[in-house]
Amino acid sequence: MSSGGVPSAAATSSSQCCGQHGSRGHSARRAPPLAIHEQEVGVADTLQLEPLTEEAFVANLQQRFKRDLIYTSAGDVLVSVNPYKKLALYSLDVVEAYRTKALLSHLPPHIFALADKAHWNLRERNEEQCVVVSGESGSGKTEAARIVLQYVTVAGSGPTGAQQDPSLAPIKQVRDRLLQAGPLLEAFGNAKTHKNDNSSRFGKYLDVEFDFKGDPVGGTFTSYLLEKSRVTRQLAGERNFHIFYQLLTGADIQLLKSLKLHRNIDNYAFLRPSRPLSMETIDDKRDFQVTKKALETLGFSAEDVVQIFKVVASVLKLGNIGFTPTSNIDGTEGCTVTNDYELFEVCGLLGTNPMELTSALTQRTILAGPVLDSPSTNPAPPPPPPCGSLRGVKSGGCSSSVAGTPPSFVPSSSMSSTGSRDVYEVCEMLQHSTLARLTLADERGSSSTAGELVVADLSASEATASRDILCRALYSRLFAWLVKQVNDATRVRKYGKRKVLGIMDIYGFEVFDQNNFEQFIINFCNEKLQQAVAECTLRLRQDEMLREGIEWTPVDFFNNTPVCELIEKNNHGILAVLDEESQRGGPGGDESFLARLCHTCGSSAYFETRNCAPHSAPTDLPCNTSVPPNCFRLRHYAGTVTYNVAGFVEKNNDTLPLDLSLAMFRCEHPLLKNLFPEGNPKRTTLKRAASAGTQFKISVGALMGNLQSKTPHFIRCIKPNELKQPRIFENALVQHQVRYLCLVQTIKVRKTSFAHSESYESFLHRYKMLSPHTWPCWRGSAVEGASYLLRDLPLSSPHFAFGRTKIFIRSERTVSELEEFRRQRLEDLAASVQKMWRGYRCRQRYLLMRQSQIVIASAWRSWRAREEYRELKRRKQIEWAVQVIQTHYLQWRRRQYLQRLCVSLPSDSPVCREWPMAAKRLADANLMLRRMHHKWRCHKYRLKFDQTARNRMREKVTASIIFKDRKASYPRSVSHPFLGDYVRLRQNVQWKKICVETNDQYVVFADIINKITRSSGKFVPILFVLSTSSMLILDQRTLQIKYRVPATEIYRLSLSPYLDDVAIFHIKASCELPNLAHEAGCSDCSRAGGSSPLQGAEHATGCLFQSDLGKKKGDFVFHTGHVIEIVTKLFLVVQNAVGKPPEVNINTEFEANFGSQSVMFSFKCAGLPEVQPGQIKIMRKGSRMEVLV
């Protein structure tokens, strides 16, 4: 086993994705990331190689090999030279580089590039792909297939994709299982040979299934003919299958104990030939762990694993069983088991009875006598018992012989059937260890003689052979079962469209000193593969060119079809002859086969035996001593191989004696029932298997058909030396391989032909988006469309050729460019689709949003309006309520106020100033009411007035009208009642007399006041009397009237605004006076002329007033404390007398008429020092009279 398992890409370190190349003992050289970009050494693409000769090609390979550049492109084929050492060519960086750029950038040839192309085709072109790896044994096919598998399993979601994304866990599981299947199958199916330390001893074809994204979803392994003979026999220096060594070296002691094994390899006969072996490249201990891990990954339970190892251990232990010859009574040879303890242990492992196993190994049940209804068409006589001596043969005949078991990989449909009832009965009989005679001839009405079923003892050598058959069967069937289990584990469990990528890794062409049936089969397989590769790369390509009418010079190549036909041709091929011989049975089969072969195939140029050389008649005996006896030689494409026919017939028959099948089936070991189903006595159908050769031919034919249905990719592996050593490049060896692989011819064909051909329809379909003429749809013919398309592309016409139905593209580079154009265009188209879609989606969203917005807005607005309305209503209600409350409150307050007012009205006295307080709001009303009340109480008060009081009132009111706010001394007078007669003049007797004379009975005012002298302003006390008709100035002591001025004569009253008590009464001085005076004077005088109290000259004129008034006196100036009262009363008197009030002049300056002169009175109120408070000072200054207040 190479590496003992390559960790999956996901599980490997980042530096090595597809590493562990089985180049044991060689340390990996770490190259910097993307060392692939190193400067080119030699020619990477040998299409450019000049001159293109075999030597140049090999030299180029060698040059590159020296620099560890193991991959070289040879047209469509990738040439891989086995480096026999680890190279840092498979890191994640490199995977990533090829995964993302391989098709488009021109990276150096690499296995990743090929794998990527296959994977890309699968993904992008939706075509099934197949990677065919071919080459000699040890050339690196298995490694290449493993690398391809590892690459394609990570190509979809990337090397680290599955680890990062949990949704990719199933992919990771599939990937792990597919990758782990390799180490497992290699452990059981690979062995160290002279050619290869990890030589595949079975053919392997894996169909990996991918989903549309290019991620693996499962896979199916098909195995081809395991070289089971290796179980019991190996060439010196070779080894048995790896698992035996792994188990013994790697298993822990408990496991070994439970398997009844010892660690020492020398203890086991089947492994002994492999000693001594240099083990430097194989680490069985480590590989055992890898195998166990693979079993675990693939879902084998711990119990399964133990059962598997039990079978493996049983094989090893069976190999140790020896047989001692014995002699039977009848003189025949028999044998007994030499080492019973081994047998017991085997029985313990397999769960069977030692007796049963012993008899199965040392005896054989056979049919004696003629056989009826032989399935063979061979007219040969019925065979004698194949071996052993008959013992206890009983009477009766059997019409049927019991065939051995079919190899497990053979489809049962290819077996010929014998009478099932017969077989059943035989089985039954054997099961009960009863010898029986079966006579079926009577039942069938046959006239033939019936055969007899007998048990024969086997000789020691026969028993050994029987033991070996059992071991081989056990192991090969276990292997087949493992493949089936692996397929179960990697079965696709996902529904959906799937595409398949096949990876083929069959055993390589091999030539040993001694070549047997296995080598023949292996080389036949390689021959077929070579034929298929040559077909694809050379013949079909050339045929296509010719068919399509492309100018073409044919290239010759070695056509191995005759060799293939020589082997597989029906009836006359080697396999057909072998089949015939196998069916014939009997001793000497191999020699007979060789003789027949010589007869049938002797004429072939590719065949020779000792007795017949190419082109020589088979009768020319002996003519060819170069061929050893019992051998035939074939000229294969890869060289001439001499096969020893020994064992050909037996191996081709591949039968397992029924005794062994039954014994195995009856074991308690759970696997054995599966492995030996034909041992089931209840089986109702038992068919004879087709021969191993025929089966192999059929399955290889199917494999080739499978390959042809897919797009193939070829990897040609080349072995640089036979020593399995790095850095050794044996020119001759490589040149030989280059020659038989037809690499130079392949390049020649490819050089002059085209890299890619495709039908016009498919070409147009794939690239139509690259031209405006063909995009989005083209209605013309496909050829026309293709030519339009190419015209619109920046590619020159020599890159293309137009065939009859296909277009041919010269180079891979052009294909890559076309793909790049397509990719870019698709990106653009995707962008515009995306744009449109996004735009559409955004618009839809916008419209929806707008619609929603409208709905929301209208809902919101109506809600808001409702809310507002509600709010408004509420506010209105509140306002209304407030108003109502306010109104009622105010009314209440008013009522309260009025009620309170009603009880708290002040007194009715008009001078009472009290009034209840009211709220601010009622202040106006309160004021009004107060006024009204005041008016009312005044009115009431007035109502109580008598005439006098009324008059007084009238005087007061008049005083108020005249002086209020005009005269400073007015307020003083308000509270002072206008008594009028302060001197009780009315009671004065004298006055009573006088007043009658002057008709002044109605005294309004009488008091002693100061008359201010006109000349000096001095105060002269006088009695001032005011009657209803006149103003009188009397002497205070004598009561003599000094002046009497009728009220009508007084026209103006002048006062200062100050506090002084000065008043000036202006007396008319006009010429009208006489009349007035006459009227008044006359009456006065007439009255005065009677008994008048008036004295002096004045009184003598009788017109005292008149003359004084008119000539001398002029205006009077008085000073009195009752100035307000006097002026008021005078005012009223004058008003009453004249009908119109006198003028009241309140001023600081006014004129006064002092007789002939006019004096200007000037009042000053300056707080002068010379004037005492409350007093006045009057000074006469010319025509000015200054009154200082």
Ligand SMILES: Nc1ncnc2c1ncn2[C@@H]1O[C@H](COP(=O)(O)OP(=O)(O)O)[C@@H](O)[C@H]1O
């Ligand atoms: N690409 C490679 N890099 C390193 N070693 C390789 C490579 N290919 C093959 N080998 C070595 O060659 C040995 C044989 O390869 P293998 O693939 O088993 O040959 P084949 O399958 O053709 O018989 C491997 O065990 C490994 O040591």
Ligand SMILES: [Mg+2]
């Ligand atoms: Mg191999």
